[in-house]
Amino acid sequence: xxxxxxxxxxxxENLINKLENKTAVIGVVGLGYxxxxxxxxxxxxxxxxxxxxxxxxxxxxxxxxxxxxxxxVDEELKNIVSTNKFKATTDYxxxxxxxxxxxxxxxxxxxxxxxNTSYVESSAVEISGYLQKGTLIVLExxxxxxxxxxxLKPILEESNLKCGEDFFLxxxxxxxxxxxxxxxxxxxxxxxxxxxxxxxxxxxxxxxxVLESEIHQVSSxxxxxxxxxxxxxxxxxxxxxxxxxxxxxxxxGIDVWEVIDAAATKPYGFMPFYPGPGLGxxxxxxxxxxxxxxxxxxxxxxxxxxTAGEINNDMxxxxxxxxxxxxNNDGKALNGSNVLVLGVAYKKDIDDFRESPVLPxxxxxxxxxANWTVVDPYVKEFKYKKTIKSPIEEITVxxxxxxxxxxxxxNHSDFDYNKIISNSKAIFDTRNSFKYNVNNTxxxxx
Numbered sequence: 001x002x003x004x005x006x007x008x009x010x011x012x013e014n015l016i017n018k019l020e021n022k023t024a025v026i027g028v029v030g031l032g033y034x035x036x037x038x039x040x041x042x043x044x045x046x047x048x049x050x051x052x053x054x055x056x057x058x059x060x061x062x063x064x065x066x067x068x069x070x071x072x073v074d075e076e077l078k079n080i081v082s083t084n085k086f087k088a089t090t091d092y093x094x095x096x097x098x099x100x101x102x103x104x105x106x107x108x109x110x111x112x113x114x115x116n117t118s119y120v121e122s123s124a125v126e127i128s129g130y131l132q133k134g135t136l137i138v139l140e141x142x143x144x145x146x147x148x149x150x151x152l153k154p155i156l157e158e159s160n161l162k163c164g165e166d167f168f169l170x171x172x173x174x175x176x177x178x179x180x181x182x183x184x185x186x187x188x189x190x191x192x193x194x195x196x197x198x199x200x201x202x203x204x205x206x207x208x209x210v211l212e213s214e215i216h217q218v219s220s221x222x223x224x225x226x227x228x229x230x231x232x233x234x235x236x237x238x239x240x241x242x243x244x245x246x247x248x249x250x251x252x253g254i255d256v257w258e259v260i261d262a263a264a265t266k267p268y269g270f271m272p273f274y275p276g277p278g279l280g281x282x283x284x285x286x287x288x289x290x291x292x293x294x295x296x297x298x299x300x301x302x303x304x305x306x307t308a309g310e311i312n313n314d315m316x317x318x319x320x321x322x323x324x325x326x327x328n329n330d331g332k333a334l335n336g337s338n339v340l341v342l343g344v345a346y347k348k349d350i351d352d353f354r355e356s357p358v359l360p361x362x363x364x365x366x367x368x369x370a371n372w373t374v375v376d377p378y379v380k381e382f383k384y385k386k387t388i389k390s391p392i393e394e395i396t397v398x399x400x401x402x403x404x405x406x407x408x409x410x411n412h413s414d415f416d417y418n419k420i421i422s423n424s425k426a427i428f429d430t431r432n433s434f435k436y437n438v439n440n441t442x443x444x445x446x
Contacts, residue, residue, distance in 0.1 A: 008165050011134040012198040019205045022046040027101035029123045031058050034174040035104030036069045037185040043080040045210045051088040062088035070351050092126040100136035107141045113289045124155035131159040136168040136202050142228050144290040148221035163195050170194035170203035171221035173228035179350035189214040193224035232287040238273040240308030246275035246446050257432040277430040278315035278357025280346020285355045316360040335369035340403035343410020344376045351378040358409045377414045397423050408433050
């Protein structure tokens with residue numbers, strides 16, 4: 001048997017034993033919406049966990065047991081910090097103390113809608129400088145197929161260790177749905193694809209000892225990377241269809257929400273997706289463009305994906321057009337009108353405003369000369385252009401009566417909808433917040 005395979009087998013057995021008896025130390029790079037919940041689950045499972053982040057403020061909050069992510073339970077974070085199961089640091093030299101590390105850093109798009117992998121690359125450089133033989137590295141950040149092998153592996157091998165022989169490398173896409181009451185990090189099925197069979201085996205062992213869900217093993221990191229892109233492209237395209245149907249139904253005087261609810265009664269062959277003011281969050285508006293960019297390398301044009309993206313990206317413009325039409329019905333111009341915007345989070349009952357379609361809507365209201373006010377009980381502050389804005393937390397009768405138009409952009413459960421319908425001059429509801437229980441000529445749906 002070749003010496004490389006024998007060494008790899010010994011390292012594999014050693015790390016699997018550590019993972020199964022919970023003596024392994026696990027690192028998590030990036031303590032945001034993905035990394036912090038994952039780190040908490042690993043510590044709750046019995047591992048000693050070290051969280052790495054470049055933001056001093058996050059590190060300080062974690063070490064004080066202060067939670068800043070909605071899907072993390074405050075008391076659970078306090079408990080694992082107070083019992084020394086979890087600590088955070090900006091010192092990457094502590095990588096040499098871990099047996100396994102998950103990379104959970106942002107992978108945004110640049111202004112040309114091309115993948116920006118700089119956070120992954122810089123994390124890999126930091127890890128490479130302190131990488132020890134027998135360590136497992138798992139990339140969880142959403143990215144295009146080939147990233148693990150083409151970008152991550154060469155940087156890590158600058159440590160003079162060889163992937164598959166000296167260290168383990170795998171890709172396992174994050175599956176986080178902020179605000180989802182049923183599926184959390186703990187119980188969402190996990191897909192794992194390693195650079196070698198042993199890489200997959202070791203990574204799967206780690207997740208099996210942390211999560212209460214199926215661990216689905218695939219043949220390579222590229223399969224796992226493509227799987228994640230497919231998930232969100234599927235949603236992007238179907239939401240694009242729903243948005244296009246909403247535009248057409250409005251022209252035809254048909255309630256698109258009633259159409260979708262009727263179609264959803266079919267027990268097979270149909271899955272309901274709903275229209276809205278645009279796409280938000282870190283995944284669905286961004287991930288399909290990774291694949292579009294990568295497809296050019298193979299001289300292929302992803303026509304359906306790009307068309308759906310264009311439809312969804314145009315929804316804020318459509319919202320502004322409808323706002324202007326509604327105000328015109330009352331003999332008012334958008335310029336100088338008072339518009340009350342309910343919700344800035346990208347979906348209901350969460351504090352996440354990343355890529356929220358409400359942000360371009362606010363900018364377009366600004367450009368048209370409208371006066372806008374935002375109410376959101378979940379978002380304490382948000383970045384608008386280069387300034388920080390603080391939404392009003394609670395709707396009052398006075399602000400409803402003062403507004404020329406109330407726009408329901410995010411249908412938070414905390415909003416008092418009886419108060420809204422009773423005190424508003426006109427309402428534009430982009431989320432079907434009232435279902436079909438409104439008989440008001442000044443109530444308009446998307």
